[in-house]
Amino acid sequence: MKQETPLAMKQATQTLEQRLARVFGLGLSAALLFLAIGVFIPTVLWLGIAALMFVPLAGAVLVWQDSSSQTSTKINIALALAGVLGAVVIGLLLRR
Amino acid sequence: MLGLGGGVVVVPTMELFGNQFLSSPHTLQQIIAASQLGVLSVAVASSAGYLAKGGFVRFQTAYALAPLTVFGGIIGSLLLLVLEPKLIATVFAVLLCYTAFELIRGLNKADTERPKASKLAKPALVFGGIMSGLLGIGGGTIQVPVLNLLVGLPFRAAVATSTFMMGFTAIANASIQIASGKLEPSLAGAIALGILIGARISSGFATRVPVRTLKLMFSALVLYSAFDLVRKYWL
Numbered sequence: 280m281k282q283e284t285p286l287a288m289k290q291a292t293q294t295l296e297q298r299l300a301r302v303f304g305l306g307l308s309a310a311l312l313f314l315a316i317g318v319f320i321p322t323v324l325w326l327g328i329a330a331l332m333f334v335p336l337a338g339a340v341l342v343w344q345d346s347s348s349q350t351s352t353k354i355n356i357a358l359a360l361a362g363v364l365g366a367v368v369i370g371l372l373l374r375r
Numbered sequence: 376m377l378g379l380g381g382g383v384v385v386v387p388t389m390e391l392f393g394n395q396f397l398s399s400p401h402t403l404q405q406i407i408a409a410s411q412l413g414v415l416s417v418a419v420a421s422s423a424g425y426l427a428k429g430g431f432v433r434f435q436t437a438y439a440l441a442p443l444t445v446f447g448g449i450i451g452s453l454l455l456l457v458l459e460p461k462l463i464a465t466v467f468a469v470l471l472c473y474t475a476f477e478l479i480r481g482l483n484k485a486d487t488e489r490p491k492a493s494k495l496a497k498p499a500l501v502f503g504g505i506m507s508g509l510l511g512i513g514g515g516t517i518q519v520p521v522l523n524l525l526v527g528l529p530f531r532a533a534v535a536t537s538t539f540m541m542g543f544t545a546i547a548n549a550s551i552q553i554a555s556g557k558l559e560p561s562l563a564g565a566i567a568l569g570i571l572i573g574a575r576i577s578s579g580f581a582t583r584v585p586v587r588t589l590k591l592m593f594s595a596l597v598l599y600s601a602f603d604l605v606r607k608y609w610l
Contacts, residue, residue, distance in 0.1 A: 295434075300426035307423050307571070310416070314568040324564035328412060331567060332549065334419045335542030342434055355438040359543050362445035366547040369449065370554025373456065 295345045299338050306334030336360070385410045385566055386467065386511050387600030401562060403460045407511030408552040409563040414513040415545035416567040420574040421538040431535035433528060440500050440526075444514060444544040447504020452551040454509050464608040467510050471601035474516040475594040496525040508548045513541040 310330040317324030339356045342348055389406045401409075425431040455463065503517035515537050522533035552558040 296426055296429050296432070300423060300429075303419060303423035303426055307419055310419070310567070311571050314564050314571065317564050318568070321561060324560045327564060327567065328549075328553075328560065331412065331415050331419055332546050335415075335422075335546055338422075338542075339438075342438065349435070352435055352438050355442055358442035359438065359445050362442055362449065363543070363547045363550060366445075366449050366452070366550040367554050369453065370551040373551070373555040 295342065295347065298341055302337050302341060303334055306330055306337065310334075336363070384596070385413045385570070387471070387604060389566070401559070403463060404455060404557065405559055405562065407455060407463075407509075408549075408557045409559060409566050410511030411545050411549040411552060412558070412563040413566040413570045414507070414511070414541060415549060416570040417513060417574065418538050418542035418545055420571055422535075422542060425535040425538065431532055432539045433532055433536045434539075436522070436526060436528065437536045437539045440497075440522075441540050441543045443497055443500045444504035444507070444518070444540055445547045447501040447506075448508035448514075448544040448548045449504075449551065451505040451508020451510070452548045454505070455511075456555070456557070458509070461608045463509065464604045466506075468601040468604045470506060470510065470512075470516065471597045471604070475597045475601070477516065477520060478590045478594045478597075492527055493525040496521055499525060504544055507541075507544050508551075511548075513538075514544060515541065 310327050313323050313327030313330055317327050339360060343353055343356050386403075386406055389401070389410070422432065499521045500518065503514040503521065506512060506517060507514035515534075518537040518540065519530075519533050522528045522537055523530050526533070528536060549558065
């Protein structure tokens, strides 16, 4: 059993990494497409920017949901996401 | 390839040549705000490559340290809104000289590995976050040496983990700029698109150029940019 655990963890990490690679790849292609269209239609630029910003957040959610993720990792993800949310709030306050 | 977010190239280059080619002139603050999107592009594009190869990104380390860089990034972004451009340019010039020094110093350096993270790692990463928010850089100039020398990751893993962490820091920094209305979408979109296209093209080209040559070329560009910033704001 002791010998199986590291292998199982390694396999779980590989699967998670593959899923993350897919999310990042798709997000990258979407961002590239929207930014290219945005050269001609400026409003679409925001979609490209949103796609870029969405990718790391989607990755964090994937890691959070993964069964192999430790509680400490989940807490750190929550802290980082709270930081991003805090940044938005600070930005909105500065706009006033 | 060098684990940099691109801001150390984008900001001085836009400051040097940008206003000659753009229809309306942009301030240093506007360029730094737009550069955050460029950093995010580099982070996403590079991370996608490292994740596809597999085994380079250390998720636990990345997420354990990401809140620190995000926190530092918020402080830096706030400082950007209140500090004088002359002071920001000076800090940038100092950081550029440090980057060149680190690159030249590491030309013949063997990869080192540390069994336990140093206590200095966390404050150093907060500082890296502050610099990224203040200067519009990814923070790789600080993060990669910290992850390699103080946290103890092998160099390639440090580069991959740094680019993965950069995504979070750049989102927080860009969020402040977008929410406060300081980000100009046309400039940011152009920088992000250029970087994404450049990353695609250079991924094949970069493997043919020796890392030593790349580092030397990059050091020369960085030193020239530092000199130009000092000349522009001080002389």
